[in-house]
Amino acid sequence: MLKGFGERIKQLRKDRNLTLVKLSKTSKISASTLSRMERGRMVGTLESHQRLCKALGITLSELYQGLDDPHHKVTVKRARDPADVCRHNDKAVQRILTTGFLQKKIFPSLIEIAPGGKTTLEQAKPDVEKFCYVLSGRVRCSIGKEFHELKAGDSIYFNSGQAHQIENSGANSAKVLCVAVPLAL
Numbered sequence: 001m002l003k004g005f006g007e008r009i010k011q012l013r014k015d016r017n018l019t020l021v022k023l024s025k026t027s028k029i030s031a032s033t034l035s036r037m038e039r040g041r042m043v044g045t046l047e048s049h050q051r052l053c054k055a056l057g058i059t060l061s062e063l064y065q066g067l068d069d070p071h072h073k074v075t076v077k078r079a080r081d082p083a084d085v086c087r088h089n090d091k092a093v094q095r096i097l098t099t100g101f102l103q104k105k106i107f108p109s110l111i112e113i114a115p116g117g118k119t120t121l122e123q124a125k126p127d128v129e130k131f132c133y134v135l136s137g138r139v140r141c142s143i144g145k146e147f148h149e150l151k152a153g154d155s156i157y158f159n160s161g162q163a164h165q166i167e168n169s170g171a172n173s174a175k176v177l178c179v180a181v182p183l184a185l
Contacts (some may be wrong), residue, residue: 006040009063064095093112130159
């Protein structure tokens with residue numbers, strides 16, 4: 001698939017303040033197909049690309065610009081962009097901090113844990129490493145048979161092939177920035 005193609009379509013649509021429904025009507029491509037294209041689930045046909053270009057007021061060259069450049073790896077996720085969210089439970093939520101994360105080599109996320117809450121017990125492949133940095137609050141990280149108490153400003157780096165879990169051990173909400181390398185879903 002064309003890496004970044006869906007993100008390109010989404011950015012062009014948003015730059016023009018178009019909703020999926022409006023772009024669907026103008027391009028005569030179903031909103032569900034456009035959504036799958038934007039999420040990288042499908043690429044579409046040359047005909048659909050031509051219709052997109054007409055609806056967006058650009059050429060095919062402009063649509064494909066930068067997609068074949070292996071060094072073009074810059075993606076921007078704005079605060080206003082909806083985030084992919086993974087709910088561990090009613091007290092722990094993980095927000096993915098980048099777009100197109102399935103095509104990335106790292107997996108950055110923000111975990112927010114309410115008092116008394118904890119993430120689900122996780123265990124990745126043995127070669128996956130994880131870095132966690134506590135932005136606010138207090139947490140207890142269980143890694144294998146070890147326990148580590150961390151507060152704002154503390155960090156921990158470990159092999160996430162071991163069973164691990166993060167629990168809010170404080171009285172206030174906790175926020176933890178996590179990065180896993182390589183991505184392992």
